[in-house]
Amino acid sequence: MLFSSPLFLYLFLPVTILVFYLIRKELKNTVLLFASLIFYAWGGVSYSAILVLSILLNYLFGYLISLKKGTKLFLGLGVGINLGVLVVFKYADFIVENLNNLFLNLDIKPIGQPHILLPIGISFFTFQAISYLVDVYRKEVAYQKNLINLALYISLFPQLIAGPIVRYHDIAGQLFKRSFSINKFGEGVQRFIIGLSKKVLLANNFALIADEIMDSTYSDLTTPTAWLGIIAYAFQIYFDFSGYSDMAIGLGKMFGFTFLENFNFPYISRSIKEFWRRWHISLSTWFRDYLYIPLGGSRLSNNRTYINLLIVFILTGLWHGASWSFLVWGLFHGFFLVLEKLGLDKLLNKTWIPIQHFYTLLVVLIGWVFFRVESIDDALFFTKRLFVDNTAIESNWMSYFDSRFIIVFFIGIISSTNFFPWVAAIYDQRISHYKVMEIITSGFYIIAIGLLFITCTFYLVAGTYNPFIYFRF
Numbered sequence: 001m002l003f004s005s006p007l008f009l010y011l012f013l014p015v016t017i018l019v020f021y022l023i024r025k026e027l028k029n030t031v032l033l034f035a036s037l038i039f040y041a042w043g044g045v046s047y048s049a050i051l052v053l054s055i056l057l058n059y060l061f062g063y064l065i066s067l068k069k070g071t072k073l074f075l076g077l078g079v080g081i082n083l084g085v086l087v088v089f090k091y092a093d094f095i096v097e098n099l100n101n102l103f104l105n106l107d108i109k110p111i112g113q114p115h116i117l118l119p120i121g122i123s124f125f126t127f128q129a130i131s132y133l134v135d136v137y138r139k140e141v142a143y144q145k146n147l148i149n150l151a152l153y154i155s156l157f158p159q160l161i162a163g164p165i166v167r168y169h170d171i172a173g174q175l176f177k178r179s180f181s182i183n184k185f186g187e188g189v190q191r192f193i194i195g196l197s198k199k200v201l202l203a204n205n206f207a208l209i210a211d212e213i214m215d216s217t218y219s220d221l222t223t224p225t226a227w228l229g230i231i232a233y234a235f236q237i238y239f240d241f242s243g244y245s246d247m248a249i250g251l252g253k254m255f256g257f258t259f260l261e262n263f264n265f266p267y268i269s270r271s272i273k274e275f276w277r278r279w280h281i282s283l284s285t286w287f288r289d290y291l292y293i294p295l296g297g298s299r300l301s302n303n304r305t306y307i308n309l310l311i312v313f314i315l316t317g318l319w320h321g322a323s324w325s326f327l328v329w330g331l332f333h334g335f336f337l338v339l340e341k342l343g344l345d346k347l348l349n350k351t352w353i354p355i356q357h358f359y360t361l362l363v364v365l366i367g368w369v370f371f372r373v374e375s376i377d378d379a380l381f382f383t384k385r386l387f388v389d390n391t392a393i394e395s396n397w398m399s400y401f402d403s404r405f406i407i408v409f410f411i412g413i414i415s416s417t418n419f420f421p422w423v424a425a426i427y428d429q430r431i432s433h434y435k436v437m438e439i440i441t442s443g444f445y446i447i448a449i450g451l452l453f454i455t456c457t458f459y460l461v462a463g464t465y466n467p468f469i470y471f472r473f
Contacts, residue, residue: 001042003192003247004199006460012039013251020255021180029152029175032255036157040121047119050085055151057081058129062150065136066143075137079130086126092116094322121161123319125154127286132168134290141172149175158251162244164262164282167289171257178256188253193453195246200456202415203239204465205408206232209400211467214372218382223389224397226382230365233372235412238267240469241280267416270356271345272336272363283319287312306341310334320371325379329370336363 001008016035023031041048061078065071087095092114100110132153136143144150153175159166213221213229221229245262252259266278276284288297295308310331317330340348348356366383373379401409414420427441460466 001039002466003244003251004196004456004460004466006457009457009460017254028255029148032157033148033152033155036152036155036160039157040155040160047117050089050119050122051125051155054082054085054125054129055147055154058132058154059144059147059150061133062136062143065133071137075133078133082126082130082133086122089116089122090118091318091322124163124165125160127165127283128168129154131165131286131290135167135169135172140169144172144175146175156252156257158248158255158257159259162241162248163280164245164248164259165286166259166282167286170260174257178258180256184253184256188250190250190449191253192247192250193449193456195243195248195250196456197452198239198243198246198415200459200466201452202408202412203236203243204459204467205405206236206239206412207467208465209405210236210372214382218378218385219390220393221382221385221390222393222395222397223385223387224395226385228397228400230368230372230382230386234267234365234368235409235416237368237371237469238263238416239412240467265416265418267361267364268357268418269360270353271340271348271360272333273340273345275360275364276333276337283316287316291315302341306338309337309341313337323374325370325374325376328376328379329367332367332370333363 001012003009012035016031020028020031020035037048037051040051058078061074061081064074065078067074093116096111096113100113103110132144132150135141144153153166153168153171156166210229210233213225214233218226242263249259249261260282262280262282264278264281266275269275269278292308292312295311296304297308298305300308313330313334314327315330316333317326317328320326320329336344348359366386369383369386370376370379373382431438431441
């Protein structure tokens with residue numbers, strides 16, 4: 001079930017909110033858990049068993065880790081089983097396919113492909129479960145005695161299928177006690193509608209252009225068209241995923257939870273290091289705290305630090321998908337992070353700021369080619385087309401810029417920067433203390449939010465193009 005679907009917006013969510021606020025306090029988590037399991041089962045009842053099994057196993061291992069003896073053994077078993085389930089369901093076909101390629105060269109009989117379907121959101125709820133076990137092992141939190149509360153943490157529907165990855169120690173207290181208010185609920189509604197608008201009005205429109213170009217025959221592309229395709233994809237994935245994160249954060253507020261931010265205008269970064277501090281923050285901090293630092297982080301030799309970075313970004317790439325192109329994408333970012341560690345960052349800091357932005361965007365955009373294109377050979381060809389034009393074909397890239405796309409493109413650019421927060425800050429400093437202006441501005445804002453929601457509804461009811469990139473992770 002998509003957040004950006006009429007079924008969710010006009011049936012599932014209103015019913016869940018109504019029951020949640022009518023039920024007495026001690027049953028609110030039970031209601032949310034029941035709703036979350038229904039939400040997940042909507043995408044495939046059979047795979048709900050995997051989610052339930054994950055909940056039960058992690059509840060057991062959390063208890064075993066909390067004991068005084070054998071905690072390290074139980075942590076290893078718990079993390080190993082979680083990763084084992086992830087590997088089987090997400091990487092089995094990829095592993096078998098590559099083994100068969102090897103066997104073909106060795107004249108060995110191939111293995112049958114398992115053809116295992118990927119359960120939605122398994123990467124997200126698996127990483128959340130691992131964070132629970134590690135946090136209990138580190139004694140940052142006590143193990144969760146209440147099975148319903150742990151089940152709710154792992155399966156909470158706002159962030160179940162596409163994040164953000166909520167770490168247990170960030171939310172443990174909220175499972176027991178959290179505040180509810182009209183203001184907090186209103187903030188949640190606003191944040192949800194803004195995220196929905198980013199997804200439906202921006203990401204979906206960029207997807208139309210990106211998919212048409214990126215799914216075409218690359219030999220027929222001209223350089224300007226290729227650049228338009230990858231730029232449109234960069235906007236699509238940003239507004240698609242950050243919009244979903246906004247919706248998840250907004251839904252969390254509606255039910256009393258406070259989730260950490262997941263995006264902070266990554267396309268205004270001046271380095272790849274800064275980009276990863278702003279992009280998919282919950283994933284990058286998860287890898288930092290649960291892998292990079294335990295490996296030694298930057299505390300050991302320089303060479304070990306570089307190796308740690310490359311390990312983290314190889315796994316970051318593979319976390320996104322079981323293919324060599326994702327691995328290359330991860331290595332590509334890891335390579336530039338190592339270069340910046342070697343001194344490129346100091347050199348960049350001495351250059352003109354627009355050059356720093358240009359460098360970062362160039363690396364990110366080329367990286368997105370490998371993220372989007374499944375075949376490495378095709379990705380390399382597309383990358384070549386970005387710099388070597390096909391002079392035999394007349395460029396038609398301007399034909400994509402009809403009036404609607406021009407508006408979407410312009411809004412996409414300014415929304416990718418901190419322009420709107422900057423305007424809001426000026427308003428708070430210079431205008432908000434005037435009571436009349438505050439009332440007028442608030443009224444306009446409420447009307448604008450309402451119009452955005454109505455416009456999104458029209459788009460969705462009309463059955464417009466509505467893909468969601470991060471469903472496959």
